[in-house]
Amino acid sequence: MxxxxxxxxxxxxxxxxxxxxxxxxxxxxxxxxxxxxxxxQGASHMADDFARITGKAGVVLVTxxxxxxxxxxxxxxxxxxxxxxxxxxxxxxxxxLGLDAFQEADVSGITYPIVKHSYLVKDPxxxxxxxxxxxxxxxxxxxxxxxxxxxxxxxxxxIVPNFDVELDLPGYSVPTDGPAIDIAEAAEALQNARxxxxxxxxxVLISDASNAVKQLVEKMQxxxxxxxxxxxxxSEFHPLSLGMLGMHxxxxxxYAVRDCDxxxxxxxxxxxxxxxxxxxxxxxxxxxxxxxxxAEFNKLIVPDICIHGDARRVVEHLNALVQPGDTKEWVEQVxxxxxxxxxxxxxxGGLKSEYVLDRLNAxxxxxxxxxxxxxxxxxxxxxxxxxxxxxxxxxxxxxGTMGYGMPAAIGAQLAAPGVPVWAVVGDGxxxxxxxxxxxxxxxxxxxxILIINNSFLGMVRQWQDLFFDNRLSGVAMVGxxxxxxxxxxxxxxxxxxxxxxxxxxxxxxAADYNDGPCIIDAEVVKADNVFPMIPSGLTYADMILERxxxxxxxxxxxx
Amino acid sequence: xxxxxxxxxxxxxxxxxxxxIALVFSxxxxxxxxxxxxxxKEERFSRMTITASGDEQILEQIIKQxxxxxxxxxxxxxxxxxxxxxxxALVKVSCPISTRTELLQLAEHFKAESVxxxxxxxxxxxxxxxGKMDAFITLLQRYDVLETVRTGKILMARGTAET
Numbered sequence: 001m002x003x004x005x006x007x008x009x010x011x012x013x014x015x016x017x018x019x020x021x022x023x024x025x026x027x028x029x030x031x032x033x034x035x036x037x038x039x040x041q042g043a044s045h046m047a048d049d050f051a052r053i054t055g056k057a058g059v060v061l062v063t064x065x066x067x068x069x070x071x072x073x074x075x076x077x078x079x080x081x082x083x084x085x086x087x088x089x090x091x092x093x094x095x096x097l098g099l100d101a102f103q104e105a106d107v108s109g110i111t112y113p114i115v116k117h118s119y120l121v122k123d124p125x126x127x128x129x130x131x132x133x134x135x136x137x138x139x140x141x142x143x144x145x146x147x148x149x150x151x152x153x154x155x156x157x158x159i160v161p162n163f164d165v166e167l168d169l170p171g172y173s174v175p176t177d178g179p180a181i182d183i184a185e186a187a188e189a190l191q192n193a194r195x196x197x198x199x200x201x202x203x204v205l206i207s208d209a210s211n212a213v214k215q216l217v218e219k220m221q222x223x224x225x226x227x228x229x230x231x232x233x234x235s236e237f238h239p240l241s242l243g244m245l246g247m248h249x250x251x252x253x254x255y256a257v258r259d260c261d262x263x264x265x266x267x268x269x270x271x272x273x274x275x276x277x278x279x280x281x282x283x284x285x286x287x288x289x290x291x292x293x294x295a296e297f298n299k300l301i302v303p304d305i306c307i308h309g310d311a312r313r314v315v316e317h318l319n320a321l322v323q324p325g326d327t328k329e330w331v332e333q334v335x336x337x338x339x340x341x342x343x344x345x346x347x348x349g350g351l352k353s354e355y356v357l358d359r360l361n362a363x364x365x366x367x368x369x370x371x372x373x374x375x376x377x378x379x380x381x382x383x384x385x386x387x388x389x390x391x392x393x394x395x396x397x398x399x400g401t402m403g404y405g406m407p408a409a410i411g412a413q414l415a416a417p418g419v420p421v422w423a424v425v426g427d428g429x430x431x432x433x434x435x436x437x438x439x440x441x442x443x444x445x446x447x448x449i450l451i452i453n454n455s456f457l458g459m460v461r462q463w464q465d466l467f468f469d470n471r472l473s474g475v476a477m478v479g480x481x482x483x484x485x486x487x488x489x490x491x492x493x494x495x496x497x498x499x500x501x502x503x504x505x506x507x508x509x510a511a512d513y514n515d516g517p518c519i520i521d522a523e524v525v526k527a528d529n530v531f532p533m534i535p536s537g538l539t540y541a542d543m544i545l546e547r548x549x550x551x552x553x554x555x556x557x558x559x
Numbered sequence: 560x561x562x563x564x565x566x567x568x569x570x571x572x573x574x575x576x577x578x579x580i581a582l583v584f585s586x587x588x589x590x591x592x593x594x595x596x597x598x599x600k601e602e603r604f605s606r607m608t609i610t611a612s613g614d615e616q617i618l619e620q621i622i623k624q625x626x627x628x629x630x631x632x633x634x635x636x637x638x639x640x641x642x643x644x645x646x647x648a649l650v651k652v653s654c655p656i657s658t659r660t661e662l663l664q665l666a667e668h669f670k671a672e673s674v675x676x677x678x679x680x681x682x683x684x685x686x687x688x689x690g691k692m693d694a695f696i697t698l699l700q701r702y703d704v705l706e707t708v709r710t711g712k713i714l715m716a717r718g719t720a721e722t
Contacts, residue, residue: 108575113582117629120575137629170604171571171632295623298616 001026003131013043017063019090022155038435042407044074049411057084057138064090065103080398084143093153116144124157129165141174142293178309187321193262195330202229203267209312220325225253229397232387246274248379251341258540264288267311270301280539350525357384368420371408373429374400376458379530381424403432409447427453437490440517462529487519497522561612568607571630593711644714653703654681
């Protein structure tokens, strides 16, 4: 615990058990606050969002065996989205390792593919160094989760800790400045571009490059688009913002990417949701890739210029080299598209998810944090809830984890007390981590859980509708509980939205309710689809803006 | 046949390092043909030499991902580099009196040593690069080969270059 205090840990998200009892005992004498969850998956998502907002590693403390394995989904989520996290697991005593002892699991073995690094501590004297290294590795470079497996005899031992111990990481280095020669080449390419687009990813947020990138955008007048996790890299209210791109991105962002003569990705990994068919993506445009992780270069896309370095430093360097660009015609064209193909939905025919989220956006004006699960509601929220500030949009991007939104909102509210936090979730996902409602209640966290309730696993239903002849299989959420009553049963507040006329009034009432968590059950139309859509593995020319009349071929890409 | 690549790694000498490296290959469906682990000059490090064959683009990813593993100091594909490479093989061949002389002559040509001889079998030890090994073992196929054990390839950069 003293070692964790050295790392300025404020909250630990955890759950006790036999193998971590010595550490829980030490918690009693420590100023570090324990957030006691109801399921270990919840702890991992809370730590995840705490980390997304503070930039410091979120700490999870669980017991051995099932306690540790319950965090696997959360660790994968953090790994896929480059989130700093330190997971401390209890473990059976060292003489019992490998003997199938009670609640023993080879947690190191299970987690190797989904951690940035991990430790099994066998000598108590190693604890100070291991904790120090774990935080350093988790938070530096491309962040990620680090797991520490602590056998019970090791956590019981008494040691005289040496907090000044040196790190011993000969195989680990953190890139900083990009090579000057590559940056100069990129500057020249940008200067010569007439139709440039910036693609901003999560890396911009992680490296705190927002101001530098905004300067570049404004100086050169370059329209920018953001990945799902890059939302808020620069305010989406900015006149040069095109919003999110890709599979369910805005049509105008996708047109801009289709027709650009240069695209520069800063801290994004050209994910398959964005590039569709890698062989055809931006075939005739110059591609520049700025990334802190060398392994992202040439992975899916082979860029013309790769700059290996920290996004903020690279862009600051770039800003010193470039002059105002000649993009007037291009910016006019982009604005034209914005008018021609705006995000749109039918206002009639029942309560639309888009309308609820559109009104939430009007209420928040970018001044609230939004967390989501995965699926239709996530895409609609990404489209309609514009992100103004860095780290005000928190979503499980890479892993696409259902059940992420609500515990994430708890972590976010603890990291940012006083800021309104809205968990926009689906009726499917929210039930996966529902027990954390208790955690929110006992900590009096005024999170607002907005359930976009269409009684379906909507995104899967949409694919079955479009690509499987509407043969619906396993997607009807028959038997959903009464979410309003459920909120009350947990000791929270419940609201319900049934009609368009309810929306503003209920959202306002929820916003004003600050005694604890509340659930807003929005009973939206059941069979709505998310558009625009580029079916997976296809190109920007294949984007559809509404449901086609004809039957569609199954897309060549994955999900 | 896809070209074979030889990758040399300098890694921390700790438990769990081997599996972290093996996972980088297996996750991408890449088969490891041979793997040699030995102590490096400094005791806290180990040297690994891995041969694998498969798609070049995936191999580029693998090398980059190997270099990301915290316990890996460096991973280098030496396939096109100037290196000294060696492998050692033990081959046990059935050896009645009638073929004994022939076998010993063949061994001499390859500078292979007889390391064990009994009435029924002879065990030959041969060292060299992969090409020589393959030629030696192919020629022995004419006789009744009972067992073959190969160490897998090791290599070292020539001159002052670092492996």
